[in-house]
Amino acid sequence: MEDLNKKKFSLTSFFLQWEWMLVILFILVNIVNINLSPYYFTFGGLRDATMTFLDKAFIVFPMVLIMILRDIDISVASIVALASVLMGYLYSLGVPMELAVVICLATGALCGFINGLLIVKFKELSAVIVTLSTMIIYRGIAYIILEDQSVGSFPEWFGFFGWGYFYGIPFILIAFVILAVVFSLLLHQTTFGRRIYAIGNNPTATRFSGVQVDKMKLIVFTLAGLMSAVTALFLTSRMGSTRPNVATGYELDVIAMVVLGGISTAGGKGRMLGAVIAVFLIGFLRYGLGLINMPAQVLMIIIGLLLVIAVMVPNLKPKAKAKTKASKSPSHQAAG
């Protein structure tokens, strides 16, 4: 596998990578933002801006794995809501916060495990429809628990997740970077990661070569649930309270980031680095446009367009290549 993929290193193909496109886009966004608002390019501002958009970014890591597996999980936002609401509710009942946090993480993992189990046990059902129904169920449970109430006034130390600094760097940024490194290593340096690519490229062949595809899927979906619970921790901490309709639409943001990060929706392709750049790209775009009071709806349109264009570009490319090949080969024959 390794030997087959190792091509001759060429400068053009190195710079033609999707990640460089993202870096250029990222720089463009920043230049535009700097010109739009004099308040944009300050260290403190940019540093604190990361606190506002990084919470949902934790779900991006497992979503990359899931989409490389050719699946999708649209229940993640509902898992965030359920984990967060359950944690808040238990705390309001007098459960110590430390225990509530553990239960929050366990709930997330359990929800993800259930998703994975349903997908593995009912192979004829696509992940879309399974996670669509669990998405309604999980948020439905959150509504059953809290109805239209909200809970809050968490202990002081809990605020550290969302607002804390560690040597002048936001804690959430540190956590994000550490997890980014962990997930990159997992995907790019371990057998586990290579197997995920293999499953995404050809699930049947991978199963016949002795990889336990079902077990891998279970693990990845459970990870998605767990990371959704991590998001719930940071989000709840930053907001200081929680309600059942929290994190609405996060699944779209996360999928937009992953797709923009160059992870192919056909499975088997993409790298963690691209998704991480896309997180900051969308985050800073949102922060900069927020500074100049751009309405949130315009931003919705921009993100929607980015998402659609990002998926269309790689799909259009192979066709163009095939065309040039087809047009070349007859002339080649004629010449021969």
Added chain:
Amino acid sequence: MAEKTVEKASLSERISKFREAGLLLFIIILSVIVQFRNGSFLTIENLNDMITNTAILSILAIGMMLVIITRGIDLSIGATLALAGMISALTVGAYPNLNPIWAVGLGILIGLGCGAVLGLIIAKAGVLPIIATLGMMYIFRGLTFMVSGGKWVSAHQMPASFKEIATGSFLGINHLILIAVVMYLIFYYFLNHTRTGRQIYAVGSNPESAKISGIPHDRIIWLVYTLMGGLSGLAGVLWVSKFASAQGDTATGYELTVIAACVLGGVNIAGGSGKISGIILGSVLLGILNNALPLINVSPFWQMGIQGSIILLAVILNALVKRGVDLNALMRRKI
């Protein structure tokens, strides 16, 4: 699916044959139970109310069924509905003397436009339906907010003739019900008795062989999403007219309810099968649930959980029945 030489039909095969009958039976049992708990359920007013409320859902379910038959899914219909409803409401607000027919036409046209763009992205650029419709959902929703400037169009800004579209009645039957019935007849004919209609099923059950047998695969996919858009546009005008208010967040998340109606009605999520009669029953079942749960004092906060569980159960049941049928067919082949 129907075998002509059935000697010993398995249980699952029987279920799959009488799916509609079973669903109908379930609806009747549910109605009887609810009627015992609360006597005001089976009154003419309540039934009329319930069917009127179900009409919009069932119109959308037709389009969603077409999409699901071709192995797709459309998450943007709530946003298309809101956009079409908002623009037609703004138009009648600006020109109160306009014949309401034009408002309906405008809504359908906007819906068709949205659907055509979406269809192009999916059919020509080969983008996965779920991703493309998610992206377009963002765009349509954003456009709705932009054309309205974030404001609502409320009842007093709409002329009476516009509100009449959904509240008026013809021969004692509500317009909404009539429109839904007409749509059902048109699409029943289209799906079962026209070449294009049959091609939709062919594309859904086996895209590869459909292509090889000369069916214009891409054009069918494009057509399906365009029709879905047109129906969403129609539903948007009806929705705004019925509730006499157009908002930026109209029908947020409604696409899930529509998908639920299809799945309950036995539309196979893996594509290739689905019947008009099934989705009528699916929509009615959801309508009854929404109407009956408050009547028997189930907290509204339980509705979402119950609805989700029912979808999941229906999907799993469908899968199990399909498994049984396949297994049976396999066994027969071996003998």
